[in-house]
Amino acid sequence: MSEKKFDIEDRLVEFASEIILFCKDLPTDMTGQYYGNQLLRSGGSSALNFGEAQGTNSNRDYIFKASLSLKELKESRVNLKILTKVNYGNEKRRALLLNEVEQLIKIIATIIKNKKK
Template identity: 80%
Template structure:
C-alpha cells in the first residue's frame, strides 16, 4: 500500500510539471514573461517545500514548511486568476490548473490544521 504523503508529494510534483508545460505556451511578451516566471517559481516551490516538510524532525518545523507550501500554492492560484482575467494561456490547461491548485490548497490547509 502506498503512503498518502508520497501520493501528495507526487501530486505536487505533477502540479509543478503542469505549470512548466503551461508556461511554455504563454506569450513571450512582458506580461507573459512576468507572470510566467512568477508562476514557475511559486508552483515549483510548493512541491519543493512539501518535500522538505517530510524530512523535518519536529512538528513545528513540519508546520512551518507546510505553511510555506500553502503560501506558494495561494500565490499560484492568484497568478492563475490574473492570467484568466487577461485571457493568457491555453484555457483548458489554465482551468485544470486552477481546479488542481484549489484542491491542493484545501488538502495542505487541512494537514496543517490537523498537525496543530
C-alpha cells in the same frame, strides 16, 4: 486490481510539472514573461517546500515548511486568476491548473490544521 495510494507529494510534483508546460506556451511578451516566471517559481516551490517538510524533525518545523508550501500554492492560484482575467495561456490547461491548485490548497491546509492538534 490494486488501488494506488494517495500521495500528496506526487500531486504537488505533477502540479509543478503541469505549471512548467503551461508556462512554456505563454506569450513571450512582457506580461507573459513576468507572470510566467512568477508562476514557475511559486508552482515549483510548493512541491519543494512540501518535500522539505517531510524531512523535518519536529511538528513545529513541519508546520512551518508546509505553511510555506501553502503560501506558494495561494500565490499560484492568484497568478492563474490574473492570467484567466486577461485570457493568457491555454484556457483548458489553465482551468485544470486552477481546479488542482484549489484542491491542493484545501489538502495542505487540512494537513497543517491536523498537525497543530
